[in-house]
Amino acid sequence: xxQLVESGGGLVQAGGSLRLSCAASGRTFxxxxxxxxxxxxxxxxxxxxxxxxxxxxYYTYQADSVKGRFTISRDNAKNTVYLQMNSLKPxxxxxxxxxxxxxxxxxxxxxxxxxxxxxxxxxSS
Numbered sequence: 001x002x003q004l005v006e007s008g009g010g011l012v013q014a015g016g017s018l019r020l021s022c023a024a025s026g027r028t029f030x031x032x033x034x035x036x037x038x039x040x041x042x043x044x045x046x047x048x049x050x051x052x053x054x055x056x057x058y059y060t061y062q063a064d065s066v067k068g069r070f071t072i073s074r075d076n077a078k079n080t081v082y083l084q085m086n087s088l089k090p091x092x093x094x095x096x097x098x099x100x101x102x103x104x105x106x107x108x109x110x111x112x113x114x115x116x117x118x119x120x121x122x123x124s125s
Contacts, residue, residue, distance in 0.1 A: 002029065002032060002100055002112075003024065004024050004099060005023045006020060006117065006119040007021050007022075008119055010120075011122045011124065012088055012122070012124070014090055014124065015087060016088050017086045017088065019083070020083040020085065020096055020121070022036075022098030023079060024079045024081070029079040030053060032100035032111075033051070033053075033103070034051055034072075035050035035110075036050075036083045037099065037110070038092075038094035038096045038097070039095050039097070040094040048063055048070065048072075048083070049062040049063065050108050051081065060073075070084065088121075090123045090125045091123075095118040096121055
């Protein structure tokens with residue numbers, strides 16, 4: 001199993017930017033499709049973005065709620081996946097988690113049985 005540690009969260013004003021990082025260790029990182037999820041207080045965890053790599057090309061996909069504002073990327077040499085978040089809104093406030101993902105019927109899900117500690121993002125209005 002891959003161990004994952006998220007970082008980079010914080011408090012930012014609406015319209016601001018943050019870059020989240022997720023450092024992976026363990027098995028070969030590049031073999032995994034990686035994704036970001038978030039969970040706001042009182043709400044279910046939701047998919048944010050994913051990035052896959054077929055050895056030649058990266059493919060990314062974002063939820064409609066963040067499309068055009070958030071960009072997911074990865075550096076396989078550093079075993080790290082990033083989430084660049086621009087034009088942040090108060091509704092982006094949540095704990096953000098990264099994990100290895102798999103797609104099933106158009107839905108992305110965590111392939112592991114647990115989640116990391118996440119990183120808190122708070123956007124003030």
